[in-house]
Amino acid sequence: MQGFVDFIQGFLDLGATVILPVAILLLGLFFGQKIGKAFRSGLTIGVAFVGIFLVIDLLVLNLGPAAQGMVDRLGVQLNVIDVGWPATSSIAWASVVAAFIIPLGLVVNVVMLLTKTTKTMNVDIWNFWHYTFMAAMVYAISGSIIQGLIAAVLFQIVCLKVADWTAPMMSEFYELPGVSIATGSTISYAPGIFLVKGIQKIPGIRNWNADPDTIQKRFGIFGESIFIGLFLGAAIGALAGYNVGEIIEIGMAMAAVMVLMPRMVKILMEGLMPVSESAREWLNKRFGDREIYIGLDAAVALGHPAVISTALILVPITVVLAVILPGNAVLPFGDLATIPFIVAFIVGAARGNIVHSVIVGTIMIAISLYIATDVAPIFTQMAVNADFNMPEGSAQISSIDQGGNIVNYVIYKFFALFN
Amino acid sequence: MKKVLVACGAGIATSTVVNGAIEEMAKENNLKVNLVQIKITEVGSHVDTADLLVTTAMTKKEYPFPVINARAFLTGIGIEDTKKQILEELKK
Numbered sequence: 001m002q003g004f005v006d007f008i009q010g011f012l013d014l015g016a017t018v019i020l021p022v023a024i025l026l027l028g029l030f031f032g033q034k035i036g037k038a039f040r041s042g043l044t045i046g047v048a049f050v051g052i053f054l055v056i057d058l059l060v061l062n063l064g065p066a067a068q069g070m071v072d073r074l075g076v077q078l079n080v081i082d083v084g085w086p087a088t089s090s091i092a093w094a095s096v097v098a099a100f101i102i103p104l105g106l107v108v109n110v111v112m113l114l115t116k117t118t119k120t121m122n123v124d125i126w127n128f129w130h131y132t133f134m135a136a137m138v139y140a141i142s143g144s145i146i147q148g149l150i151a152a153v154l155f156q157i158v159c160l161k162v163a164d165w166t167a168p169m170m171s172e173f174y175e176l177p178g179v180s181i182a183t184g185s186t187i188s189y190a191p192g193i194f195l196v197k198g199i200q201k202i203p204g205i206r207n208w209n210a211d212p213d214t215i216q217k218r219f220g221i222f223g224e225s226i227f228i229g230l231f232l233g234a235a236i237g238a239l240a241g242y243n244v245g246e247i248i249e250i251g252m253a254m255a256a257v258m259v260l261m262p263r264m265v266k267i268l269m270e271g272l273m274p275v276s277e278s279a280r281e282w283l284n285k286r287f288g289d290r291e292i293y294i295g296l297d298a299a300v301a302l303g304h305p306a307v308i309s310t311a312l313i314l315v316p317i318t319v320v321l322a323v324i325l326p327g328n329a330v331l332p333f334g335d336l337a338t339i340p341f342i343v344a345f346i347v348g349a350a351r352g353n354i355v356h357s358v359i360v361g362t363i364m365i366a367i368s369l370y371i372a373t374d375v376a377p378i379f380t381q382m383a384v385n386a387d388f389n390m391p392e393g394s395a396q397i398s399s400i401d402q403g404g405n406i407v408n409y410v411i412y413k414f415f416a417l418f419n
Numbered sequence: 420m421k422k423v424l425v426a427c428g429a430g431i432a433t434s435t436v437v438n439g440a441i442e443e444m445a446k447e448n449n450l451k452v453n454l455v456q457i458k459i460t461e462v463g464s465h466v467d468t469a470d471l472l473v474t475t476a477m478t479k480k481e482y483p484f485p486v487i488n489a490r491a492f493l494t495g496i497g498i499e500d501t502k503k504q505i506l507e508e509l510k511k
Contacts, residue, residue, distance in 0.1 A: 086431065126432045174477060223460030262431045269435045284495050294494045299428030303459040303476030340428055
């Protein structure tokens with residue numbers, strides 16, 4: 001027995017990036033894949049981690065000193081870099097608890113379906129990374145894998161419950177029959193639904209609206225990550241007192257981060273895909289004929305013109321919020337591209353009213369910025385545990401998605417009481 | 420060669436699933452396609468050059484090329500129909 005425990009401990013000590021590839025290989029074999037295919041999946045994930053590390057280096061090494069320069073020169077305290085959800089998911093998957101999450105998540109969902117405590121069959125295995133992050137965060141403060149997994153299960157239960165609750169509203173507004181949205185990024189903003197209802201009772205404001213086409217024409221540029229990267233990078237360089245050459249360089253580097261990061265995470269996704277498809281088939285075979293919702297990525301709702309318009313307007317608002325909110329330390333960057341996921345429920349609740357969605361979105365993002373600021377030290381520690389290179393000095397990292405996730409924060413604070 | 424846009428919310432997760440499926444289909448049928456994986460908000464900058472849009476997101480806009488909804492790849496229900504639809508467009 002001791003030998004077995006030593007073996008497991010030795011394996012966990014190998015480093016995070018070895019563990020998930022091996023876990024994916026084993027899961028693939030469990031679902032009946034050929035060894036060659038399963039091995040390839042595992043290897044692909046290892047490769048993806050290498051790629052993601054390179055891009056995070058590019059981001060942190062360039063933006064870190066510039067953010068610090070801006071802090072020194074202007075006194076704006078924005079020294080927590082928002083690395084965005086792609087990097088956040090990688091930090092989550094690189095945690096030692098990650099290996100347990102996919103099988104555990106499936107079991108929890110199956111048990112809840114069997115006990116009729118949920119109607120959602122979440123086939124969106126990729127977004128299990130939110131549960132993984134929750135587990136990794138609690139593991140980071142407690143050192144206990146069990147506590148981490150309990151936290152992940154709690155997070156998952158909230159996701160499924162909110163997905164059930166919002167399914168009628170989502171299917172009506174977005175015309176998505178039989179579908180529910182259990183994505184962690186979107187679930188966090190469910191309280192916005194109540195705010196929307198409040199706003200729509202206020203005389204005057206309740207009649208305001210805006211036209212999506214005009215907004216998309218005027219704000220279209222904020223939908224293209226490559227330009228966001230360039231402008232924001234250059235602006236920060238300028239505020240940090242860089243010379244013209246350096247400003248162009250950092251703008252280019254940040255445009256590169258915005259384009260390259262998703263490509264790298266795509267490789268991670270490719271590695272997870274075979275297991276994700278097997279898991280989906282496995283669930284479909286067992287529960288496919290029941291009256292249930294199929295839990296999908298919030299992506300299915302995101303093309304709606306009102307969602308796009310709201311998200312476009314919220315990009316510059318988020319940057320301004322970060323600067324003017326006293327006590328916020330997060331410099332928005334990576335997750336400026338994630339705002340559509342943030343507003344999916346809000347726009348649905350507002351029935352596509354863009355003005356109401358923007359007002360509520362602004363409030364919710366402000367809350368997220370504060371939460372993301374508060375968890376920055378532990379977030380940074382998690383990245384260090386995952387062998388990411390963090391710059392020396394004062395710069396920290398966090399993210400608006402998941403880092404600023406309200407559900408994640410409440411569960412984390414609960415576990416922090418005991419640890 | 421047809422230029423096919425594959426779009427989802429972030430251009431990462433669900434579009435990778437669809438991208439892989441189309442790649443495989445094209446190989447099986449010996450078709451050459453130029454697959455471009457993007458965010459749904461980036462469709463605008465490809466309007467003049469694309470031949471087809473396959474998306475897991477929704478879209479209500481009119482485009483000068485056909486649009487195929489690929490939600491089936493996520494739910495696992497009706498994948499064959501969607502594949503047939505895509506293949507027909509690729510062969511045109």
